[in-house]
Structure formats: C-alpha cells, structure tokens
Amino acid sequence: MDERSSQESSAFTGTDVDDAPEPRSTDAPDPRPTPDGTEDGPTRVSAWPLVVALGLTVSEVGVFMGVYPLAVGGLVLFVASVAGITHEAGYTDRPWRLAGALGVALVAVGVWMVATQVPLAVGPILTAVEQADGIVLRGFSVVGAGLIATVGAVVVSAMGSGGGTEAFPA
Amino acid sequence: MAGEQLALTVLMGVLLVAVAGFLARMEDWRSYTPLGGASTISGSGYGGGHAEKPAGIVRWFTTVDHKDIGILYGIYALIAFFWGGAAVLLMRAELAAPGFDIMQAQFYNSLLTSHGITMLFLFGTPIIAAFSNYFIPLLIGADDMAFPRINAIAFWLLPPGAILIWAGFFTAPLGIGIDPAQTSWTMYTPLSAEQANAGVDLMLLGLHLTGVSATMGAINFIATIFTERGDDVNWANLDIFSWTILTQSALILFAFPLLGSALIMLLLDRNFATTFFAVEGGSPILWQHLFWFFGHPEVYILVLPPMGLVSWILPKFSGRKLFGFKFVVYSTLAIGVLSFGVWAHHMFSTGIDPRIRASFMAVSLAIAIPSAVKTFNWITTMWNGKLRLTAPMLFCIGFISNFVIGGITGVFLAAVPVDLILHDTYYVVGHFHYVVMGMIAFAGMGALYYWFPIVTGRMYQRKLAKIHFWLSMIGTNITFFAFLVLGYLGMPRRYATYQFDGAIAPLAQVTTLHQISTVGAFLIGIGQLVWAWNMVQSWYEGPEVEDADPWNLKDDGMFGREFQWFEAQKLAADGGDDEVAADGGEVKTDGGHRKAVRRVDE
Ligand code: HEM
Ligand SMILES: [Cu+2]
Numbered sequence: 070m071d072e073r074s075s076q077e078s079s080a081f082t083g084t085d086v087d088d089a090p091e092p093r094s095t096d097a098p099d100p101r102p103t104p105d106g107t108e109d110g111p112t113r114v115s116a117w118p119l120v121v122a123l124g125l126t127v128s129e130v131g132v133f134m135g136v137y138p139l140a141v142g143g144l145v146l147f148v149a150s151v152a153g154i155t156h157e158a159g160y161t162d163r164p165w166r167l168a169g170a171l172g173v174a175l176v177a178v179g180v181w182m183v184a185t186q187v188p189l190a191v192g193p194i195l196t197a198v199e200q201a202d203g204i205v206l207r208g209f210s211v212v213g214a215g216l217i218a219t220v221g222a223v224v225v226s227a228m229g230s231g232g233g234t235e236a237f238p239a
Numbered sequence: 240m241a242g243e244q245l246a247l248t249v250l251m252g253v254l255l256v257a258v259a260g261f262l263a264r265m266e267d268w269r270s271y272t273p274l275g276g277a278s279t280i281s282g283s284g285y286g287g288g289h290a291e292k293p294a295g296i297v298r299w300f301t302t303v304d305h306k307d308i309g310i311l312y313g314i315y316a317l318i319a320f321f322w323g324g325a326a327v328l329l330m331r332a333e334l335a336a337p338g339f340d341i342m343q344a345q346f347y348n349s350l351l352t353s354h355g356i357t358m359l360f361l362f363g364t365p366i367i368a369a370f371s372n373y374f375i376p377l378l379i380g381a382d383d384m385a386f387p388r389i390n391a392i393a394f395w396l397l398p399p400g401a402i403l404i405w406a407g408f409f410t411a412p413l414g415i416g417i418d419p420a421q422t423s424w425t426m427y428t429p430l431s432a433e434q435a436n437a438g439v440d441l442m443l444l445g446l447h448l449t450g451v452s453a454t455m456g457a458i459n460f461i462a463t464i465f466t467e468r469g470d471d472v473n474w475a476n477l478d479i480f481s482w483t484i485l486t487q488s489a490l491i492l493f494a495f496p497l498l499g500s501a502l503i504m505l506l507l508d509r510n511f512a513t514t515f516f517a518v519e520g521g522s523p524i525l526w527q528h529l530f531w532f533f534g535h536p537e538v539y540i541l542v543l544p545p546m547g548l549v550s551w552i553l554p555k556f557s558g559r560k561l562f563g564f565k566f567v568v569y570s571t572l573a574i575g576v577l578s579f580g581v582w583a584h585h586m587f588s589t590g591i592d593p594r595i596r597a598s599f600m601a602v603s604l605a606i607a608i609p610s611a612v613k614t615f616n617w618i619t620t621m622w623n624g625k626l627r628l629t630a631p632m633l634f635c636i637g638f639i640s641n642f643v644i645g646g647i648t649g650v651f652l653a654a655v656p657v658d659l660i661l662h663d664t665y666y667v668v669g670h671f672h673y674v675v676m677g678m679i680a681f682a683g684m685g686a687l688y689y690w691f692p693i694v695t696g697r698m699y700q701r702k703l704a705k706i707h708f709w710l711s712m713i714g715t716n717i718t719f720f721a722f723l724v725l726g727y728l729g730m731p732r733r734y735a736t737y738q739f740d741g742a743i744a745p746l747a748q749v750t751t752l753h754q755i756s757t758v759g760a761f762l763i764g765i766g767q768l769v770w771a772w773n774m775v776q777s778w779y780e781g782p783e784v785e786d787a788d789p790w791n792l793k794d795d796g797m798f799g800r801e802f803q804w805f806e807a808q809k810l811a812a813d814g815g816d817d818e819v820a821a822d823g824g825e826v827k828t829d830g831g832h833r834k835a836v837r838r839v840d841e
Contacts, residue, residue, distance in 0.1 A: 114301040
C-alpha cells in the first residue's frame with residue numbers, strides 16, 4: 070500500500086463518522102461545501118423522490134385522460150411532495166408556504182383553462198359543466214386541486230407549532 | 240360515468256392513504272438517519288454510510304445514494320431488456336415461415352412497437368444511466384451527484400413510465416378497449432394521430448415521463464461534472480467515460496425537450512382536435528422533421544457512452560493507454576455537434592428538395608470521419624498490446640467488430656441513391672441492430688462484467704461469461720447479417736408475414752434467411768439466459784474479491800480511480816469493523832469462508 074492509499078484508507082474508516090474528511094479527495098482533504106449548498110449535506114435517504122414521481126405521473130395521466138379523481142389526487146400529491154422535498158433539501162424553511170403558492174398557481178392555471186373555453190360567467194360555466202365539456206371539466210379539476218392544496222397548506226401551517234423548521238406533515 | 244368516477248375516487252383514496260402511511264413510517268427511520276447535523280453526515284458517505292441506511296426494501300425506495308440509484312437503474316434496464324427480448328423472440332418465431340400464423344398481425348405490430356420503444360428508452364438509456372450514476376462520481380472524485388434527490392426523482396419516473404408504455408398489454412385482456420399501441424417507435428403521423436385507442440395516449444404519456452426523467456438526469460450530470468470534480472481532476476485529465484456522458488447529457492438537453500413538445504402536440508392532435516400534424520394543418524411531414532431532429536441525436540445519445548465505456552475498458556486489457564486520448568475526446572464532441580445536422584437522412588424518400596437532400600447527405604457522410612477516428616484509435620490501442628481476453632475485453636472487441644459493419648452499412652444508407660433503394664427494408668433494420676445490439680448491448684455487458692467485482696464484491700463465473708459472449712457474438716452476426724441480405728432481396732420492414740412474387744425475389748431464399756435469423760435470435764436469447772444465471776448466482780455465491788485489483792491493472796499502471804476507491808473501501812473495511820457492505824445491500828462478514836479470488840488472469 071502506498072502513501073496515498075493509506076491516507077485514503079483513513080478517510081474511509083467507516084467508524085469515525087463525525088469528522089472524517091471528504092471521501093476520495095485524495096490530494097486535498099479540506100472539506101468542500103456539500104452539493105446542496107446547505108449545511109445538511111447529502112443525506113443518503115429521502116422518501117420524497119418516489120412521491121414526487123408518483124404525483125407527477127398520476128397528475129399527468131389524470132389531467133390528460135380526464136380522469137378527475139386522479140387529476141385532483143395527483144396534483145395535490147405533487148404539490149405536497151414538491152413542497153416537502155424542497156423543504157427537506159433546505160431550500161425553504163416553511164414547506165406550507167411553497168405548497169400554498171403552488172396551489173394558487175394551480176388555481177390560476179385552472180381558471181385559465183376554463184377561460185379559454187367559456188366566458189367567465191356563471192351561466193356559461195354551468196352550461197359547460199352540464200355538457201361535460203372535456204377541457205372545462207379538466208380546468209375545474211385543476212382549480213379544485215389548487216384549492217385543496219392551498220387550504221391544506223394553510224390548515225397545516227396553522228396546526229403546526231409555528232417553529233417553522235419541523236418536517237412537512239404529510 | 241358516476242359509478243366509474245366513484246370507483247376511481249375510492250381507488251385514489253386508497254392510494255393516498257398508502258402514501259400517507261408510507262410517509263408516516265418515514266419518521267421512524269428518520270430518527271436514526273442523520274438528517275440533522277452536518278457533523279454526523281460527512282461520514283455517512285461511502286465508508287460507514289451503510290449503517291445509516293434503512294434496512295430491506297425501504298432502503299431501495301428511499302435511497303438518494305448515487306450507487307444505489309445506479310443499481311436500481313441497472314435492474315430496471317435489465318427487466319426491460321428481457322421484456323423487449325421476449326417480444327422480439329415471439330416476432331422472430333412468427334417470421335420463421337411465410338405462412339406461419341401464431342399471432343394476429345395486430346399483435347405483431349404491438350410487439351414491434353413495444354420492442355423498439357422498450358429497447359431504446361427503457362433499456363438503452365437506463366443501462367447507460369446505471370453505469371454513469373454508479374461510476375461518474377467515483378471517477379471524478381465527487382461525493383455524490385450534484386442533486387442527489389433529483390437523481391432519485393429521475394429514476395422513479397421510469398417505472399411508472401414503463402407501466403404506461405406497456406399499459407395496453409395489461410389492459411387488453413380486461414376487454415375495456417385499451418389495446419397496446421401499434422405505431423412503431425417512430426409514431427409516424429397520420430397513423431399515430433388517427434388510431435383511436437387510449438393505449439396510444441397512455442404510451443405517449445409514458446414516453447413523455449421517461450423524457451422528463453432523462454432530461455433531469457442530464458442536467459444533474461452536467462452540474463456534477465462541472466462542479467463536483469475532485470481537486471485533482473481537471474478538463475485535461477477527465478476520464479473518457481465522463482467526457483462521453485457530458486456530451487450525451489448535452490445532447491439530451493437539446494433533444495429530449497423537443498421530443499416532449501412534439502409528443503404533447505401529438506397528444507393534442509389526438510384528443511383536442513388540434514391539427515399540428517394533420518394534412519390540412521402542419522402536415523404529417525412536420526412530425527417527421529420534429530421526430531428525427533430528436534431521433535437522430537438520440538442514436539448518439541445511446542451510442543456515445545458505450546463508446547466511452549469501450550475507450551475506458553479496452554486499454555485496461557491491452558496494457559496500454561488509450562491511443563490518441565485527445566482525439567477520442569474531440570471526435571466525441573464532433574459527433575455530438577454534427578448529430579443535430581443530419582436528421583433528414585431519415586426522410587430522403589419523403590420528397591424533400593433534392594438540394595437539401597444533398598446537403599444532409601454530405602453532413603451524414605461527414606460523421607463517418609470522427610467515427611473512424613475512434614475505430615482506428617481503438618485498434619491502435621490494441622496494436623502490439625498485451626491483450627488479455629477476459630470477458631469484458633471480448634465484449635469490447637466484439638463491439639469494435641460490430642461497429643465496423645454497423646458503421647459502414649450506415650455510410651451506405653447516408654448516400655441518397657442507395658437509401659432510395661434500401662429504405663424501409665431489412666437492410667436498415669440490420670444496420671441499426673449492428674449498432675444497438677452489437678454495440679450498445681455489448682458495451683453494456685462488457686462494463687457489467689468489468690465492474691461486477693466493485694458492485695457486488697464478488698467475481699462472476701468466467702466460463703459462463705465466455706459462453707455468454709460467444710453466443711451473443713455469433714447470434715448477433717447471424718441474425719443481423721441475414722437482415723442485411725434480406726434487405727438486398729427487398730424484404731420490407733415492419734411486416735408480420737411475407738409473400739414474394741418470384742419476379743421480385745425468390746421466396747425460398749427469403750424464407751431461408753428469415754429462418755437463419757430466427758435461429759440466431761434464439762442463440763442470443765439462450766446466451767442472455769446463461770448471463771442472467773451467472774449474474775444472479777455469482778451475486779449471491781460468487782467467490783469474494785479479496786484483492787482490490789482483480790484485473791491486475793496495477794502492473795500496467797492502469798489502476799483507475801474507481802478501483803482506487805474500491806481499494807480504499809476494502810482497506811477501511813479491513814482496518815475497521817468486521818463488516819463491509821461492498822455490494823448493493825447485503826452486509827457480509829469479512830474473511831469469507833468461501834474460496835476467494837485474488838486475481839483474474841487469463
Ligand atoms: C436479440 C436481439 C434482437 C433481435 C433479434 C431484434 C430483432 C428485431 C426485429 C425482427 C425487428 C422488427 C423489424 C421490422 O419489422 O421492421 C426489430 C425492430 C427494432 N429493434 Fe430490435 N432486435 C434485437 C435487439 C434490439 C436492441 C438491443 C435494440 C435497441 C437497443 C433494438 C431496437 C429496435 C428498434 C428501434 C426497432 C424498430 C422498431 C420499429 O420500427 O418501430 N433491438 N428488432
Ligand atoms: Cu440518423
């Protein structure tokens with residue numbers, strides 16, 4: 070074993086987890102900032118990626134194929150998981166705020182979808198709903214998901230202790 | 240409608256409850272995952288990190304470790320490889336004789352579509368991602384990918400994508416009117432726009448998701464290679480595999496969003512009466528332009544990283560450095576740039592302006608130059624070298640040999656007059672299978688064998704590996720050379736049966752060639768079964784690798800960074816606790832009871 074690898078081996082001793090130098094930066098063991106740029110550094114586990122992917126899939130299929138329960142559920146799941154993962158990665162300290170903002174964005178998108186089809190007035194919208202116009206109903210499902218997300222975010226944040234840094238309650 | 244919706248709502252409720260339950264359990268392992276403090280985490284990487292990972296299946300669902308994700312990509316890709324392979328063996332059986340009728344033509348078309356899309360998007364791209372996720376951070380001295388969570392998201396988009404792409408096969412037996420798509424992988428309009436079958440929509444959505452996944456992965460690799468390199472890794476000594484992944488990622492970044500947009504336009508045409516690709520709208524030819532502006536770069540997205548793998552592995556068993564390293568890098572970049580300028584060579588016969596056709600022909604022929612640079616550099620690397628014919632080396636040499644045939648047949652197709660005759664015949668299919676099977680799959684297999692000791696901590700069975708190689712090599716050449724000849728005889732592609740007027744081609748010969756190629760395909764299939772057995776058996780029972788240099792690379796000064804990392808791991812394990820988890824999950828005791836390998840020399 071040569072000089073360098075013996076140096077490396079100390080870096081890899083799995084037991085002293087507290088202040089081992091950066092693995093594999095053989096020539097310069099000084100620690101670099103962690104990839105996320107947060108003090109948390111790269112954690113090796115997270116439950117969110119799977120949920121983000123699931124949320125995106127379910128909402129895409131739901132909205133596109135016009136299966137409203139899937140559209141609403143998928144979008145809510147997507148919004149919640151995006152807020153959760155962003156929070157976990159340390160980009161925001163309050164997940165509910167981002168969740169609420171995304172919810173508002175969804176409401177806006179949904180309203181726009183409806184507005185492209187019918188004038189935004191009670192009468193025409195009701196007729197459109199009765200005729201089960203595909204795009205209008207899809208727009209409503211997006212609005213619905215946005216409302217649920219926004220309301221949910223507000224309720225959840227009100228229930229929280231206000232500390233701000235606790236994990237996003239799913 | 241109300242009843243259906245109610246059922247779906249209940250279904251969704253169950254889904255959400257399941258997710259909530261899953262997340263609630265997350266709190267359990269969170270408590271022993273050092274999410275909190277910076278100090279505990281710095282060591283949770285390669286050395287002792289396994290102790291912090293949750294056990295069992297939960298680990299695989301929650302990991303953001305690039306090595307675990309690499310393994311997940313690999314397993315996923317190989318499942319897809321077997322799905323695509325099973326589909327094509329059925330197709331080859333159907334083609335074994337002209338009157339053979341083991342399936343409906345519609346089912347043949349479904350298999351054809353599934354085979355092409357599965358092999359390209361669910362096997363080809365992910366198997367490359369498997370290697371790049373696992374090894375790029377090791378090769379460039381990074382801790383992990385730049386965005387580990389995005390890395391995990393990119394992977395988790397794939398399984399739902401595959402389910403959607405294959406959905407028609409699962410729903411057809413239910414009789415709810417959702418059948419597998421029959422569009423072929425090119426999804427040419429108007430056929431793809433007019434087939435009223437929700438299975439096509441599901442497939443397009445699934446493809447869209449895999450595109451999102453590939454784009455996320457590409458951004459991550461670009462960020463990682465630019466910002467996470469170790470201090471001693473610069474552009475001049477960046478390894479060749481990382482260079483090809485960097486180029487590939489750039490191609491993905493430009494090509495896949497375009498595919499995504501075109502897919503959405505097609506979905507809108509199908510479901511919302513837009514007319515992007517309708518005759519009275521944008522025209523069906525617009526689809527071909529958009530599709531191939533993505534599609535041609537896609538073939539280089541698929542083949543550049545395997546070229547990088549061969550450029551990395553071949554020198555190890557030639558006992559010499561890669562000849563002309565710089566020029567191999569330049570040729571990679573040149574191919575990357577040129578690949579966006581040739582898309583219309585897929586459309587020579589669509590009646591585009593002959594002057595435009597000629598310029599696309601010129602650029603297409605030009606790509607042969609950087610490709611030849613690579614080939615000559617590989618050959619020169621081996622020239623007078625100390626060749627060791629290990630399984631990874633055999634696959635590399637097979638790769639080059641197949642590339643010579645695959646590449647030269649491509650040059651012929653790039654010439655307009657030749658293409659006008661051979662277009663849409665089996666010649667084309669033979670050409671690109673020399674590339675996709677003979678190169679992409681071969682390089683993937685070679686790399687699997689080369690890195691098997693690092694990933695599993697064990698050695699595979701060398702004899703089985705050689706059987707696998709020879710069955711694959713002979714099978715591939717029998718199958719696809721027969722395709723080339725069939726093409727010359729005028730056998731059109733994408734047909735479930737064949738019947739020739741004697742004045743066009745002798746049916747007897749066409750039949751014989753089809754039978755030869757069916758036999759070849761089954762040889763390949765048997766080879767892959769041997770391989771699958773070898774992988775699984777060796778993963779669990781293979782002799783443990785004791786020496787961190789199983790390939791004896793130190794002697795030639797070819798001990799790469801990934802093996803240096805492996806060595807450091809092993810040393811840490813020897814000096815530290817009595818447990819090491821060198822493989823993807825099993826924690827096994829050191830000082831094994833089984834016969835251990837020190838070196839592999841042949
Ligand atoms: C055992 C190995 C394989 C055999 C025997 C095989 C055979 C075939 C056959 C018979 C076709 C149909 C040709 C036609 O009717 O036009 C086909 C199409 C195709 N194959 Fe393979 N193939 C193999 C492996 C692969 C691999 C590894 C890939 C990609 C990585 C691949 C990609 C494709 C594509 C893209 C098509 C075109 C599908 C279409 O036109 O829609 N194949 N293959
Ligand atoms: Cu092309």
